[in-house]
Amino acid sequence: MDMKKGFLYVAMFSALLMGACSQNGKNCATGAACGNDNDKVYTGLLPAADAAGVRYVLRLDYDDDHGYTSGDYDLVEVYVQNDSTKASGFRDAASFKSEGDFTVISGQGADSNKKYLKLVKDNRDSSAGSVDGPLYFLVDSDSTLVMVNDQLQPSETPGLNYTLTLVK
The missing domain is CATH 1.20.5 (Single alpha-helices involved in coiled-coils or other helix-helix interfaces)
Incomplete structure (x- = not known):
């Protein structure tokens, strides 16, 4: 040849x-x-102090060039109020969108085997009403995230559900 x-x-x-x-x-x-889809979408209705709840829609876009340990996120928070005139029993009261970067982090000490997501909002994003500091979620399973505080601890209030469920 x-x-x-x-x-x-x-x-x-x-x-x-x-x-x-x-x-x-x-x-x-x-x-x-x-075959890995780099986008994942989670949603859930979480408790709120001044509303019937906050509907979270969280889209994570994992970066494949960082071993799927970081990426970008988009978060829509919709505050809902009770409304007996609506078929669902709720109405949207306010909506806020934020975006930024996220990283997968490991827990410390006894929780070192757990994985968490740390969401940091872009500085240019100034949505009034949305959370300003980082948000943290425990990667509870392949299909659920649980919102935790900045000490990576879940809420201790009985009966309140802080879980987001994978929809895509």
Whole structure:
């Protein structure tokens, strides 16, 4: 086989390999598993002091180039009020959107085997009413996140549910 044919075969093989390892425009040859969807969406109705609850819709976009340990997030918080005139029994009172970066962090001490998400809002985001400091969530399972405080501890108030559930 001459040099030109050899080069042609190598080029075709490389193109075939890259096509097989790429999905949705993402190159999986860098060690990331093919088929992983980098976006996850969680939602839940969490307790609120001055409302019937706060509906959270949290979209996480994991960065594959950091081993899926960080990324960007979008959070929509909708404060709902009781309303007997609505079929659902609720009405939206106010809505706030924030975005920023998140990282996956490990717990400390006895909780060192647990994983948490730390959400830090972009400085340019100034949505009045939305949480200003970092938000923390315990990665409770593959499909649930539980909001925790800045000491990575869950609420101790009985009967209150701070869980977001995976919808996508």
